Amino acid sequence: MFLSLTLSLTGLLYLPLGAQTLERKTLTWEQKKIDIGAILEENGPVQAEFFAVNNHPDSIYITLVTTDCGCTTVDFSKDTLSRENIASIKVQFDPDHRGGEFSKVIIIRTNQDIYGDTLYLEGINMPIPENIEMAYPHRIGDLGLKLSAVNMGNVFTNEPKIKYIEVHNFGSMEASLEKVQEGLPAYLLVSLQPENLKPGQRGLLIFSYDGEKKNDLGYFDERVQIGLNGDQKLDLRIMSVVYEYFSPVPKSMEEVVPKLGLSETDIDLREISANSKISRSITFTNMGKEPLQIRKVSANCSCVELNLEKDQLEPGERTDLKFTFDPKGRKGIDHKHISIFSNDPLNPVRTIVVKSSVR
Template structure:
């Protein structure tokens, strides 16, 4: 047996205990930032450089100053606090982004290095830069009154119930009168609001409108098309906007150990191939929906992407281990060639709250 002298053993134990205690202590960041990522939204080239400020607080006892700041692109420049800060004092970085540097989505990185060990933080600015159009007539093909749009409809995209979605829409003024931000009025569903972001949209110039969509207030799930009327009080301009959105229930992340405790939807089969059918032949198929979880499964909605589908089921709540039949009726009248229908099942399964069932055929 190898014997370790008591004094040496005590010293090793003390070191281990100190290291263990140190490992258990939470690490306090040396700089606390109000935010570390800023979304500039949609930026038009003619708006010029966009400014964003980042604020931080110094938390250490030692004196602190910013030693160096660098970015990943020449389109981004930074001005920052040059003062030496004591504990509790605050500093600022002002970031300037030039939207003429490129087109489309951008994500620029700013690295901040301080004089103290471990003070190197990363900040980000993101957004969508849109260059000036050289041919407005060809670019803004959809006309609504004096305003030109790139697309005929406004697609908000995916909207979750935990927070509203914002969508910026670029417009061009083909008229001879300006549109002012403070004169916008709109009428439509209560879960949609429309505003003007730019203070004014001058003749032969462009600006930005913003659509606000509240998925929780919508109180429904799936794909929707809504109409909103927009007008400006100091002009005769009156337009209709068609708003498209896919609304989904939001479920917060949960522990892996709870995976088998939550509701779980299983669809069998997930794909139905009718092969070759006649357009006069109505087809009926049965699909089994099962709850493999240990909590009650709530089927909130079943939605097809066509009026040619009729969907029926006997109940919307499934106990653990229970199954029901979803009856799918497909009427191919008026269709020809390869056809695919999508059926969406919305449930409270937090891992897969929306599942897709495919119905394929070749209609003669």
């Protein structure tokens, strides 16, 4: 009996590869992830719809749909899909008291694919606050906000960054935005949802920040004015960090693309006098095989003066960055940062740390 079992197992090892694996015939989805944005609990459930097409000659039908949360329900096409027929998956998210960002998983299994496709429904759940007055402590006119500033976070140049800000109307009149926002820069758009915010109602200020239109890189801390009806103005602080977007670099191209080399990234000036400026130089080298462009060089303090000899380097070419630190009015351990933005797609932002002890 042992010999028979051994022979059977040995035979399985020599089966053709196609006989050991199941061929997957999956549906082709229009998109596998949908972001439904910010959800206010008082507005009730929100729906999204996924679409898929059968590109196979064999008929496909959905056998099972599962979700990872009771707050997500699904209605789906139960018909058999012949070639080029379209399936619909309707997903409903019911907001509950657990706030914050969410990503719900929906697994779709069919008669031709037992492993299943995975879909994602994402968004931000905003529950009704228990205490309205405490939830929106920062008042600008009749409008209350949770914070006095809008932090857009990291913004990339390939697509606008969207930010949702809760706002509550504490006034006795409807609030709405002026149609023409003269106080906003071209790279920043804002809308109000709903368009007319009733007294006592909560809504959303929706900011869209276009990093490409900003046409600059690095950290920004700005003030903008948003026009409201009745000649009111929302004076807001907007913070952001803008980065250039680069597509992933294939392994075969990593030694070809522009590559920024720095002679040093950690500079210790040791003990220095507050009464004397001090200067150093850092050598930049293009270690790639394509031209290197230095987009921007900036410091996190106006006390650091920067002077770059060249901002475009051919392969193997070098240049120097001279920085001068003025420690006037400073005392004790001090750290300064110099940021270099370039078209090096593997390391588009490099940081040089300058340390000192000012006496």
